[in-house]
Amino acid sequence: MRIETLREFIAVALCQSLTKASRELFVAQSTLSAHMASIEKDLGFSVFDHRPGNAVSLTDAGWDFFQSAQRIVEMYDEAVAQGRRDTKASAPLRIIAGSFGKELMQALDAIQGFETVALEGEFKALFDFSQLAKDDGD
Secondary structure: OHHHHHHHHHHHHOOEHHHHHHHHOOOOOOHHHHHEEEHHHOOOOEEEEEHHHHHHEOOHHHHHHHHHHHHHHHHHHHHHHHHHHHHHOOOOOOOOOOOOHHHHHHHHOOOOOOOOOOHHHHHHHHHOOOOOOOOOOO
C-alpha cells in the first residue's frame, strides 16, 4: 500500500465524503473510490459504511485502521524530514576561491571538523590555484 493511498484514506475519513475528499485532493472521484475499494480488498475488511450521496463513515475496524494510518503517515513524514535535515547538514561545502583563497582555506582549516580536499584532475587544470599553494609567510 502506497503512502499516498493512506493519505487519501485519511482525507476520505476526515471529510466523510468521497466527493469532498476528491475535491480536496484534486483526484477524480472514480479514482479515489477505486483506491478505497483497493484498501478494503488489501486489508480484507470494510473500513467504510457507505451512505447515500457518496457519504461514508468509518466502521469500528475502519476507525482502528484510521488511527494507525495517521500514525504511519506522521512517522513517514517525520522520517523524510529528518533525512532531509541530515542530508543538508552533511552536504559538502563547495567553494571557488579567488585571490583571497589562501586566507579562506586557512580559516576553514581552523574550523573543527572541517576538512579541505585537494582538487584533482580536469577541474584543477581549468583554474589557476597557484596562489592557494604559495605560503611565503605573508
